[in-house]
Amino acid sequence: MILKIEGEGADLSALEGETGHSDAFVDRQSRASARTASDGAAAYPFAAIVGQDEMRTALLVAAVDPSVGGVLVLGDRGTGKSTAVRSLAALLPPLEVIEGCAYACDPASGSVCSDCAAHGRDRSRSIGRVPVPMVDLPLGVTEDRVLGGLDLERALAEGVKAFQPGLLARANRGFLYVDEVNLLEDHLVDLLIDVAASGVNIFERDGLSVRHPAKFVLVGSGNPEEGELRPQLLDRFGLAVDVRTPEDIALRVEIVKRRDAYERDRSAFAERFADEQDRIRRRIVDARARLPHVLVPDAVLEASARLCVALGTDGVRGELTLMRAARALAALDGCDEVSMAHARGAAPGALAHRLRRNPLDESGSGVRVARMAGELLGG
Amino acid sequence: MSEARENPADGGAEDVLLATALLAVAGRRIGGVVLGEGTEAGMAEAWLACLGELMPEAAVPMMLPHSASLADIDGSLDLAASLAQGVRVHSPGLAARAAGHVVLMRSAGQASPAWLKRLTDVLLPDEGGGAKLVVACDFACDGPWPGAAILSEALALRLDFTGIDHRTLLAPAGWVEEVKAARERLGTVRIDDEAVEGLVGASVALGVASSRADRQAIQLAKAHAAWRGADVVTPEDAAAAVRFSLAHRARRMPAPPQEVDRGPDDEPAEDMTDQTPPPADDPGTKGDDDDDVTGGGEERPIDATAALLPDSVLEIVARGIKRQGGAQPEARRARDGARTARRGRPIGHRRGDPRRDGALHLLATFERAAPWQALRRKLVGGGDGSGSASRRIIILPDDIRVVRCKIDAPSTVIFAVDASGSSALHRMAEAKGAVELLLSRCYVRRDHVAVVAFGGRDARILLPPTRALARARRALAGLPGGGGTPLASGLSVSHRIALGAQRAGHSCLIVVLTDGRANIDIDGVADRARALADAMQWAKRIAGDGIASVLVDTGARPAAKAADLARALDGRYIPLPHAGAHEIAEAVRAAGG
Ligand SMILES: [Zn+2]
Numbered sequence: 001m002i003l004k005i006e007g008e009g010a011d012l013s014a015l016e017g018e019t020g021h022s023d024a025f026v027d028r029q030s031r032a033s034a035r036t037a038s039d040g041a042a043a044y045p046f047a048a049i050v051g052q053d054e055m056r057t058a059l060l061v062a063a064v065d066p067s068v069g070g071v072l073v074l075g076d077r078g079t080g081k082s083t084a085v086r087s088l089a090a091l092l093p094p095l096e097v098i099e100g101c102a103y104a105c106d107p108a109s110g111s112v113c114s115d116c117a118a119h120g121r122d123r124s125r126s127i128g129r130v131p132v133p134m135v136d137l138p139l140g141v142t143e144d145r146v147l148g149g150l151d152l153e154r155a156l157a158e159g160v161k162a163f164q165p166g167l168l169a170r171a172n173r174g175f176l177y178v179d180e181v182n183l184l185e186d187h188l189v190d191l192l193i194d195v196a197a198s199g200v201n202i203f204e205r206d207g208l209s210v211r212h213p214a215k216f217v218l219v220g221s222g223n224p225e226e227g228e229l230r231p232q233l234l235d236r237f238g239l240a241v242d243v244r245t246p247e248d249i250a251l252r253v254e255i256v257k258r259r260d261a262y263e264r265d266r267s268a269f270a271e272r273f274a275d276e277q278d279r280i281r282r283r284i285v286d287a288r289a290r291l292p293h294v295l296v297p298d299a300v301l302e303a304s305a306r307l308c309v310a311l312g313t314d315g316v317r318g319e320l321t322l323m324r325a326a327r328a329l330a331a332l333d334g335c336d337e338v339s340m341a342h343a344r345g346a347a348p349g350a351l352a353h354r355l356r357r358n359p360l361d362e363s364g365s366g367v368r369v370a371r372m373a374g375e376l377l378g379g
Numbered sequence: 380m381s382e383a384r385e386n387p388a389d390g391g392a393e394d395v396l397l398a399t400a401l402l403a404v405a406g407r408r409i410g411g412v413v414l415g416e417g418t419e420a421g422m423a424e425a426w427l428a429c430l431g432e433l434m435p436e437a438a439v440p441m442m443l444p445h446s447a448s449l450a451d452i453d454g455s456l457d458l459a460a461s462l463a464q465g466v467r468v469h470s471p472g473l474a475a476r477a478a479g480h481v482v483l484m485r486s487a488g489q490a491s492p493a494w495l496k497r498l499t500d501v502l503l504p505d506e507g508g509g510a511k512l513v514v515a516c517d518f519a520c521d522g523p524w525p526g527a528a529i530l531s532e533a534l535a536l537r538l539d540f541t542g543i544d545h546r547t548l549l550a551p552a553g554w555v556e557e558v559k560a561a562r563e564r565l566g567t568v569r570i571d572d573e574a575v576e577g578l579v580g581a582s583v584a585l586g587v588a589s590s591r592a593d594r595q596a597i598q599l600a601k602a603h604a605a606w607r608g609a610d611v612v613t614p615e616d617a618a619a620a621v622r623f624s625l626a627h628r629a630r631r632m633p634a635p636p637q638e639v640d641r642g643p644d645d646e647p648a649e650d651m652t653d654q655t656p657p658p659a660d661d662p663g664t665k666g667d668d669d670d671d672v673t674g675g676g677e678e679r680p681i682d683a684t685a686a687l688l689p690d691s692v693l694e695i696v697a698r699g700i701k702r703q704g705g706a707q708p709e710a711r712r713a714r715d716g717a718r719t720a721r722r723g724r725p726i727g728h729r730r731g732d733p734r735r736d737g738a739l740h741l742l743a744t745f746e747r748a749a750p751w752q753a754l755r756r757k758l759v760g761g762g763d764g765s766g767s768a769s770r771r772i773i774i775l776p777d778d779i780r781v782v783r784c785k786i787d788a789p790s791t792v793i794f795a796v797d798a799s800g801s802s803a804l805h806r807m808a809e810a811k812g813a814v815e816l817l818l819s820r821c822y823v824r825r826d827h828v829a830v831v832a833f834g835g836r837d838a839r840i841l842l843p844p845t846r847a848l849a850r851a852r853r854a855l856a857g858l859p860g861g862g863g864t865p866l867a868s869g870l871s872v873s874h875r876i877a878l879g880a881q882r883a884g885h886s887c888l889i890v891v892l893t894d895g896r897a898n899i900d901i902d903g904v905a906d907r908a909r910a911l912a913d914a915m916q917w918a919k920r921i922a923g924d925g926i927a928s929v930l931v932d933t934g935a936r937p938a939a940k941a942a943d944l945a946r947a948l949d950g951r952y953i954p955l956p957h958a959g960a961h962e963i964a965e966a967v968r969a970a971g972g
Contacts, residue, residue: 075588076588076589077528077529077532077588077589078532078588078589078590078591078592079588079589079590080590138453138497138500139493139494139496139497140493140494140497142738143738144738150741152739152741155741158771159771159772179496179500180492180493180496183492183493183496184493206741206742223528224847244588245588245589245590247583248583249576249579249580249583250576252579252582252583252590252593253572253575253576253579255590255593256575256579256590256593256594256597257575259590259594260594
């Protein structure tokens, strides 16, 4: 066989051989590793995290309403930011998935991958359950590994053209965590944020055309001492919270002790926090069910709009995020209506990073937002 | 038990030896060690030999190659083997290969933060097992390491070899057995709550933010107890742990206890004078975060902690803070320049090895291989047109093309600010306004910024290149004024920073803010003629090295001298009286800043 390839647009179908097909190749291995990554039994219990209330609340809000658009966690190294995300993923109830799908497609959703769309109509596939994925995006990762790409191994070894799902595929319906997002190359950050916003990864490259759902909560962490984050990056995250290592010695000792207990006997440790874990899980599940019915009274809407105007946050995104976060907080509290207090609670995380601040002004914008929110969202 | 071990010397070879023994006892529980000041090749070899003797698994450390790519760290498809065998062959990643080894990272000072972060994540996962012991060093890099903060968070120990004769780095007789015994005892060593609180309190007092550091300090205290042959951690063990694992990580000086204990009644009036200087009066804390200092002031170190922070430890702390102050993580990216060329936006392809040089460019690779397939099939034989081999494409290493990437060159803006008496009298306020405006622009574009101040006898780097612009602002706000105008020194220091940044692949711009009235020469002597000649000479060198510059004349009236200097710099001349802050910023932008 002689292969002729002319330029970039060349048809690679000749490479497929007789096994070639246009369906996405299901890489079960990568699914399996996503499973182990969020293995519930091994993860540190979310309920055992000491302090860091703002971060935990922001993560809970994102878990209840992923449309808040990602969480940026700013703070020192070694404060257990990735542990918190992993813990939350492990706490959440398992996902119902279409068995064998590389993207963990939701059987209840109309938006499925091309593979499931092709099979779905003619025969019903069995439904399985997998833990909520928590995918770590390592620094220095190539675009191929993020987006997916031609399965090189199969292309070279077998001459088969197949799509190898990337990290975006593995993160579908779960969390994608980027540690030290300020060290990640800009174009990758942009790409992640774009896909997170659209919920779909469209891959048109190397003669492959694949479209699969990629709905995930993007959680980025950053260390402000390592250089500032681009403002464009900052305000594309729905929520941003500061996390500090507690300076209270008793709390710090408690962190060390719990960690030690966890390392020594994970199942005993899990047992110790099982009730509290159940309580939080129920709270999230209830809140998710309640969320669509939570009302925002006009007074709260108007006060929130006034707050955004007063703070000078650009565009409607801040206001929208504020309302979504406030609704999620109300749902988490078991309320059917958003109160001023919910909006106040949501304001710093939703707005502080959007202020057109003087980059050299060190007084925290969170303080400004909280103060202003106290004034305008009082009562 | 030897005398030296009972009472470790203040620094020096015995201190290093004790730390080495503790490392051998605690092993990967404490992450590893950074070989700091005074590490030359001979020193590192001697020290490694000593560690290898005390710790058999360290005898043959696994060298982390200079060129290790992220694919090497994570493991990757072995393209050559896969092609040869027709099946997928994976080359294992570093983590897999490092199992049971001590990993030696030789060029840690030149590695980028992102690379080090990935490496420490793989080798020293904060959760779960599988951690290795890492030794990080760099003989070639004497400046601050870009990834210093990442290493110091992950590795408990930092050794200072200053003034040590490497021939004295020999494990004393009997230590091999004692380390072995201590390792066996380690599992049974207990630590009570008071000792844990003391250690964690020391960590908090020193501004150490990482919980991992707390845990490592506890492990190190246990190792010290085991080394003494004890079963329970005593204050002595805790003190050693603080000295070896927390002092070098400190980000602030602990608040002086007397300040916390001060009562309204029992304080005589004359003591008030003692409290007038802020807690940051130690020179080492300058440039450190203000809020850190306040945080420390509110924290009351408990007694157990105070005892763990004797003056000898505070000296280490002060040195460490000073070192970190100069260690801007982003300051040096020498090697990163080459490495990041693999990233960025794809602009084409070139020959290369995908494991090292960038992502495989598939189409280009096939394009190269395609015309040869018929011939190669014949040469390989076997292909009769029916087997699976006939559908396989034969690709030789020569065919392989990798994606070529372009990254936008990062840039560094160096502000050389005249802080002399003559300038301070005139329009420094406007100049600072312009600088702030420029900083805002740098912020948006993620530029690096450095600040050099010259005044009195010489020039000082107020801020080495950094992206933490709030620090630049602080540096400028606290700019002292007065004294002579050592313009040549200011230019010389800026030139040096610019060269360093250029080597790291940055484009550079020096913004000089002065009235041009140089009166101190390069040697710090008050000689107006020499001062001017020296300044002109350095200006020409800056121009000769192709470094862009802008001179903002801060004098009350435009001065011929300043304009001459701008010409020598081959840079733009902007007389301040005719320019508002916005005009200056605009002019600098036009000059390429
Ligand atoms: Zn599917």
